[in-house]
Amino acid sequence: MTAKECTASVQTSGGWDTSSCRILTTYPKHDHRMWISRVELLPGWREEVARTWGAPEGRSVRDDLKWAWRLFRASRSYDVVVSGSDRMTRIFAVLQLVRRRKRVPLLYIDWLGKVSGSPIERWFRRAGLRLALLGPNRALVQGRDEIPAWASELRLPASKFVFVPYHSTLYEFSCQPEEGDYVFAGGDTRRDYRTLVEAARGLPYRIVIAALRRDHFQGIEIPENVEIVTVRQDDFFRLMAGAALVVVPMLGGMIHPGGEQTWINAMTLGKPVIVAEDRSAKDYIEHGITGYLVEPGNPAELARVIRLLMEDRALARLVGQRAALAARRFTPEIFIESVLRLAEECVRNARQGNG
Helix, strand or coil, X not given: CCHHHHHHHHEECCEEXXXXXXXXXXXXXXXXXXXXXXXXXXXXXXXXXXXXXXXXXXXXXXXXXXXXXXXXXXXXXXXXEEEXXXXXXXXXXXXXXXXXXXXXXXXXXXXXXXXXXXXXXXXXXXXXXXXXXXXXXXXXXXXXXXHHHHHHHHCCCHHHEEECCCCCCCCCCCCCCXXXXXXXXXXXXXXXXXXXXXXXXXXXXXXXXXXXXXXXXXXXCXXXXXXXXXXXXXXXXXXXXXXXXXXXXXXXXXXXXXXXXHHHHHHHCCCCEEEECCCCHHHCCCECXXXXXXXXXXXXXXXXXXXXXXXXXXXXXXXXXXXXXHHHHCCHHHHHHHHHHHHHHHHHHHHCCCC
């Protein structure tokens, strides 16, 4: 059934029911049954991601152009495309602008645009991101405050963006959480490990940091109580599950700092979490109840809260228990349901000329 036939078949007198329409995606979502039963993965994309995953150079511009063209051609038979905000997908969005009069709605499942750099770099990046959102396209963001920030930065209507809380990525990981004697931190994207290392100086606790990149630590004297490791994903989760508490130190002053999946996973495991972030963490964590929020770049405050939770283990356990209950709102199933509903809304708006 073509996209046109699908749309015609589900139009009703009371509006649009797009639940049977075709969704093309570049996200396997760990082959989650609820997800994979409603979407179709771009042919060959799984193998392409496996080929380039972890490669220092990533995909080349030539590769991204090739795959953007493949996505463009494949999307003709679909009602909506759900993809990331990577360069390949943004090229696909521009291809639609210049090559199609009737464009397939595109829903960015995560909007991770970068607008930093010199003034000329910022201008070009803003222009590229703005182009990628023109037409019947919308972007999911992971914090409420990102909506007005992105709308202002890109000079686009706030309606182009929608907040959908992110989700746990533990999936089939199975490990009984234990209360260890160390503080755990991990991840690479926009992490501020300098602040964490400074906070660790003078603390009588072991701090384990799992990171792929070592440039986080350039020019930093690492104290004896800080251990830096590189581990596989399952071992990353095991270190998190065995920690006394989890710290997520993010850089401040960014529209999208990131780190959501790390603190959601920790909450799901029942860990007390300290997040140093100034944008989205408050949408997930109630300060002092389900976790602790501290100012980014403030090692003294971070050290104070680490000491509080390490010394008062009854408080730490209570916060962890509350965190696990709160994390029930951030499951993959809830996220997938929201994405499918928004994808269908994009189709409905496009057919009614409201894209």
